[in-house]
Each structure stands twice: as structure tokens, then as C-alpha cells.
Amino acid sequence: MPAPQNVFKAALKAGEPQIGCWIGMADAYAAEIAATAGFDWLLVDGEHAPNDLRSILEQVRVIEGSGSVPVARLPIGETWMIKQYLDAGVQSILVPMVESADQARALVRAVQYPPRGVRGVGSSLARASQFAAIPDYLTTADEEICLLIQVENNAGMAALDEILTVEGVDGVFIGPADLAADMGQLGNAGHPDVEQAVTDGLARIVASGKAAGILTLDPAMQRNCLDLGVTFLATEIDVTLFAKSMRAKAQSGFALLPQQIVTGQAETGNASKYLQQLCKHWSHKGQVEFDVYAGTISFASGNSVKLKATSEALEIEASVSPRGDLDRWKIAITDHLKRFAFREEFELYWNN
Numbered sequence: 001m002p003a004p005q006n007v008f009k010a011a012l013k014a015g016e017p018q019i020g021c022w023i024g025m026a027d028a029y030a031a032e033i034a035a036t037a038g039f040d041w042l043l044v045d046g047e048h049a050p051n052d053l054r055s056i057l058e059q060v061r062v063i064e065g066s067g068s069v070p071v072a073r074l075p076i077g078e079t080w081m082i083k084q085y086l087d088a089g090v091q092s093i094l095v096p097m098v099e100s101a102d103q104a105r106a107l108v109r110a111v112q113y114p115p116r117g118v119r120g121v122g123s124s125l126a127r128a129s130q131f132a133a134i135p136d137y138l139t140t141a142d143e144e145i146c147l148l149i150q151v152e153n154n155a156g157m158a159a160l161d162e163i164l165t166v167e168g169v170d171g172v173f174i175g176p177a178d179l180a181a182d183m184g185q186l187g188n189a190g191h192p193d194v195e196q197a198v199t200d201g202l203a204r205i206v207a208s209g210k211a212a213g214i215l216t217l218d219p220a221m222q223r224n225c226l227d228l229g230v231t232f233l234a235t236e237i238d239v240t241l242f243a244k245s246m247r248a249k250a251q252s253g254f255a256l257l258p259q260q261i262v263t264g265q266a267e268t269g270n271a272s273k274y275l276q277q278l279c280k281h282w283s284h285k286g287q288v289e290f291d292v293y294a295g296t297i298s299f300a301s302g303n304s305v306k307l308k309a310t311s312e313a314l315e316i317e318a319s320v321s322p323r324g325d326l327d328r329w330k331i332a333i334t335d336h337l338k339r340f341a342f343r344e345e346f347e348l349y350w351n352n
């Protein structure tokens with residue numbers, strides 16, 4: 001009886017695109033929910049999520065029972081860590097921050113038993129062999145391990161062609177976020193230079209015959225990657241899905257409640273000037289419409305202000321969301337207008 005077949009590895013070898021999702025909740029219950037979605041693979045993130053071997057194992061267990069395949073990302077590519085992940089029964093691993101062919105070769109050795117590799121032999125204790133219930137595990141395990149590595153900085157990209165010659169690396173994942181950071185575009189993986197480097201790298205990986213992979217939430221980039229021949233594509237992240245939908249649902253709930261609104265006025269002959277100054281000042285942060293007589297400024301937070309200028313006064317209506325801080329918003333509006341009206345005695349009276 002051989003080691004369990006790695007259907008994910010087989011699909012990559014056959015060039016069949018596999019759509020996956022990053023799961024970073026670091027919780028088996030959440031992983032079990034994700035596993036009902038039907039993704040081909042789920043990346044259990046041991047690098048950026050608060051996971052340890054135990055939590056990785058619990059998530060792998062619940063995913064294995066579904067139609068999805070677990071792929072575990074290690075925090076870093078250490079031989080002893082790989083040994084533990086494989087003995088725990090993980091068959092597909094993703095190793096971050098690979099930047100040389102020597103490093104890739106060491107990782108290949110780490111996932112293989114002697115004489116080809118250095119994986120320690122402990123299968124009699126290991127879940128991977130079903131605790132020695134799989135008699136042929138030792139001689140069949142290597143073939144079912146899928147080793148995926150991440151190239152995600154300038155050094156790795158420079159060594160990519162040599163890395164792609166390393167036998168035993170089943171796929172190479174380009175990490176846009178970390179590559180962007182190393183390219184001087186921290187937080188801006190969508191920068192044209194970064195996207196160009198990513199697509200060039202993916203094309204080289206595909207041309208080498210190895211599987212190419214990436215995580216991107218951008219639908220256009222996802223389409224482009226599949227057109228390039230990417231075969232392990234992660235299109236979502238559970239944490240961001242959950243966080244964004246919770247925030248949106250909280251806002252839509254509060255939208256059922258009345259806004260907090262207050263009016264105010266200031267006697268001045270420069271009402272139109274100050275109105276236009278305030279609208280221009282906040283035009284880069286919020287949604288702004290104005291002319292010489294009236295203006296509206298709205299922010300994503302729910303804070304907004306309407307202004308009307310006459311020849312003698314500036315009239316204001318300030319509002320915040322039901323849970324917003326109206327007093328703080330009034331102070332912000334007052335402070336900005338006082339700064340613009342520094343040449344005169346300017347008092348803004350609120351009708352609260």
C-alpha cells in the first residue's frame with residue numbers, strides 16, 4: 001500500500017489550472033468552513049498567519065476530508081521544519097523567500113528520504129504513514145510530495161533561471177507583495193514595474209515546464225496569469241473576505257439609523273473664499289463638489305459637511321454616521337475654517 005496520491009501535484013504535472021484560496025484565520029473551524037467552498041486547494045499560511053505545527057495539522061485534517069487539497073506554507077525553509085510538516089501528513093508545501101538554486105536544492109533534499117535526500121526517517125510515529133499502517137510509505141512518499149517555492153525578491157528573480165533548472169522543485173510561486181517591497185514599491189504590488197516583473201517571471205517559470213503560481217486578488221491580473229499558463233492561482237484570502245464583509249455589514253446596519261446632524265453659521269464677508277478653500281483642502285481625501293456659492297464634502301467614514309456662502313455669512317451643516325464622533329467633526333471643521341480666516345475675527349457658532 002503506497003503513500004496517498006497527491007492529486008494536486010498530479011494536476012499541476014498535467015498542466016491543469018488549480019484555483020485556490022489563502023486561509024489565514026489560523027483556526028480549524030474556519031478552515032472547515034473554507035473547505036466547503038470547493039476551491040481546488042487551500043493555502044494554510046504558516047508564514048503570516050498565527051499558525052504553528054499543531055494548528056496547521058488541525059486545519060490540514062479538516063481540509064483533507066473535503067474536495068480541496070491543503071497546501072501548507074512554512075514560515076521559512078528549514079529542514080527540521082519541513083520534516084515535521086511532512087511527518088504530520090502535509091504532502092504539498094510552499095516555502096517562502098527562496099533566492100538561489102543552492103537553496104532550492106537543499107529544499108529538494110529536505111523533502112526526500114535518503115539516499116537522494118536528508119528527510120529524517122520517523123514514519124513509524126508519523127501521521128503521514130498513518131502511523132505505520134502504510135507499509136510502503138518510505139519507498140513511495142517522495143513521489144507524492146509537492147515542493148513549491150516562492151521567488152519574491154530581486155535576488156530570487158535574478159537567480160530564477162538557475163532555480164528553474166533544479167530537479168525536484170515542482171512549482172515556483174512569485175510573491176507580488178514581497179517582490180514589490182524589494183523593488184522599492186512597498187505596499188504597491190500593482191505598480192506597472194512590479195506587474196511587469198511578475199508576469200516576466202511567471203512566463204519564464206511556465207517556459208521551464210514547472211508549475212507557475214501566484215496569489216492575486218485583481219481579476220484582470222488573475223485572467224492574465226491564467227493566460228500566461230499559471231496553474232496554481234490563489235484568487236482570494238479568507239481573512240480579507242471576512243474583515244471587509246464584516247465592516248461593510250456593520251456600516252449597512254448603521255445606515256438604518258439616522259445620521260447625527262448639526263448646523264452652524266459664521267458672519268463673514270469672505271464666506272465664498274473659505275468655502276472654496278475648505279473644499280479644495282479636502283478634495284484629495286474625500287468626495288468634493290463645489291462652486292462659489294455651495295459645496296459638499298463627504299468621507300468614507302461617514303463624515304460630511306455642506307456649506308453655503310452668502311455675502312454676509314457662511315452656513316454649515318455637518319453630519320456623521322450614527323456611531324460617528326460629531327463633536328470631533330465639528331472641531332475639525334472649525335479649526336480648518338479658523339486657519340483660513342486668520343486675518344479676521346472669525347467665530348463659527350453651532351446650533352446644537
Ligand SMILES: O=C(O)C(=O)C[C@H](O)[C@@H](O)CO
Nearest residue numbers: 048152175176177178179215
Ligand atoms: O509576497 C507575496 O505576495 C506573498 O508571498 C503572498 C503574501 O504573503 C500574502 O500574505 C498576501 O499578501
